[in-house]
Amino acid sequence: MNTGVLNEAILEFPDNRLLIDLCGEFDRNLTDIEARTGVQILRRGNQLAVHGPEDAIKGATEVLQALYQRLEAGREVGKGDIDREFRMEHEPEPDQQLEMFGGGKVEIKTRKKLVEPRTDAQKAYVRSLFENELAFGIGPAGTGKTYIAVAVGVNMLITGAVDKIILCRPAVEAGERLGFLPGTQEEKVDPYMQPLYDALNDFLPGKQLAKMREEKTVEIAPLAFMRGRTLSNAFVVLDEAQNATTMQMKMFLTRLGEGSRMVITGDRTQIDLPRGVPSGLQDAERLLKEVNGISFNYFTGKDVVRHPLVAAIIEAYEQDADG
Incomplete structure (x- = not known):
């Protein structure tokens, strides 16, 4: 220049x-x-x-x-x-921080696209998911918590680091009573799981994803279906974890098996549990904060990567809550 x-x-x-x-x-x-x-x-x-x-x-x-x-x-x-x-910050990063990425940029390769973090918090989150067996991503909607976690899971699956991907959510309605849902068990829970399907469709070709689901290489299920299982050699994501109860969270965390990684994502400001029922995410954060090998990654409205208005909306609600 x-x-x-x-x-x-x-x-x-x-x-x-x-x-x-x-x-x-x-x-x-x-x-x-x-x-x-x-x-x-x-x-x-x-x-x-x-x-x-x-x-x-x-x-x-x-x-x-x-x-x-x-x-x-x-x-x-x-x-x-x-x-x-x-x-993103433009200062050069120490090489040791990028060792696991071959000394290059922090990025996630999937079958359909290359995913690159768009904020410094997202970059730290990606590193954390590769480095830790159990990681939490906590922050408002639109910050890429689940999207990045699913991308890392797909990357680990196609590189052979894990044998399967398991994605789950608590089947809790967001402030509405939907009533009886018709259809099979899978059809009843599909509306709750749609955001996870959307993320997977971004990273895997349709036919390949369908085959993986048929072979149970990729599973999408409500949190309640995890009881009694030991999840080995799997990449496991619990989405909307703020709607898990304390007992459900404990049940889920203790499913961790050999060769597996777990990611728990949630937004503490969007708890849809009945009044008086404590959030398992908040309890886990309080109890596990000092446990070695568990990472906590936090996002704010500045990390929102959806429409710019989303960040402004979140900021307005945060200011109102503080006031």
């Missing part, structure tokens, strides 16, 4: 084709970066001139350079990638 006048930075990109991809269709990527930083970006041949306040220029140029490096590595650049670069 060559610096001209005080509030201008000139970035030169040797590959003009990659520069076109960096700018995006109708320069939409540049427009996104301008809106986030308050700078103005002008294209001059194979150069980009960035104008604005000094701090804003620094942030914009770091993002532009990181995105160009991504294109050089043969990857695409989309809105989510721009969002990730703004959220």
